[in-house]
Amino acid sequence: MRIRPSELRYTQDTIANHFRNGWSLDSSLWRLLRKPDDVNSRIANLPTMEVMQHDGHYYVVGGNRRLYLLKKLESAGIISDVDVIITFDSARFNRQHTTKCEGKFVTVRYSLNMDEKLDHVIAKYRRKQNDMATTVNCECDIKKAESCKHRLMLLQGEPNMMQLCIGHLKFVACLTSADCAMDPIYGPLKLEGIQTMNDVCNSDGTKTTASILALLIVFLAQFFM
Known part of the structure; x- marks a missing residue:
């Protein structure tokens, strides 16, 4: 199933500021965007998020940090929708369901300015994208x-x-x-x-x-x- 990240909700009230491999959220985002002509394939290769339906909404139980980055990419107009796996395990859902705002927002632990860092990464991507377009347009005499x-x-x-x-x-x-x-x-x-x-x-x-x-x-x- 494909769905917009903006239609997905967080099960957790907070997420770590880095992934299990040690990469911070902003450095991970840059690894996705550093080659503008390869962004879609890089995003497609991300592990598919697991989603469970609850009270008429889709909650991500496997991939809240990925969801945080994908929502940022959607709001920047870089992606539109992503693949998800629909499943349901009430015990697992109840263990992870710690959100206090119905999953609409999430707090990044130990990083008060993560949104600003991600905005900086996206701005850097835009500049690189524009530089590539200018190079292509100016290549041919x-x-x-x-x-x-x-x-x-x-x-x-x-x-x-x-x-x-x-x-x-x-x-x-x-x-x-x-x-x-x-x-x-x-x-x-x-x-x-x-x-x-x-x-x-x-x-x-x-x-x-x-x-x-x-x-x-x-x-x-x-x-x-």
């Missing part, structure tokens, strides 16, 4: 990539296989120097150019010369293209 594409278009109708081979080698080297591998337009175009280059340059009579030219052109592209 669009003007240079357009020039690469223009040169390739001049080869249309070229009957000489060697000239076609050299032209596609230059095109791929040109896009490589423009850092367009991650660009949504020129990235696929570069892959297409590599495939065409392989087809053309591997035809009879061009293989040996093409392999030498490929190394030379890719090297020169770093300086002159």
Whole structure:
């Protein structure tokens, strides 16, 4: 079953400020968020929380510290829902049910400013996320990539296989120097150019010369293209 962390309640009135492995709650949160492009898979790999229904509400009996972090991630808009296991054991529930506010809130022991620490971690994640977006957006030199594409278009109708081979080698080297591998337009175009280059340059009579030219052109592209 999938459910929003905000719809889950704590069975405990307090939680420790660290996990059993010794990691603090804030350092554990950073371990989840430190790679923005891998957050969902990291969260999916967390142990599934055990949930019991009581008085019309779902209470977490296995994973109150995880719930605390997941609620924070949901409020920050980083996740929406999580997997839970529905079960019920009245004896276990009664042992853990120490909350005095119907499980709506929980206190972190020995840490009066844990919320602030978690907010700091999320702010750090946002900055890293923005830096990654800026890097991706700025990677490709669009003007240079357009020039690469223009040169390739001049080869249309070229009957000489060697000239076609050299032209596609230059095109791929040109896009490589423009850092367009991650660009949504020129990235696929570069892959297409590599495939065409392989087809053309591997035809009879061009293989040996093409392999030498490929190394030379890719090297020169770093300086002159």
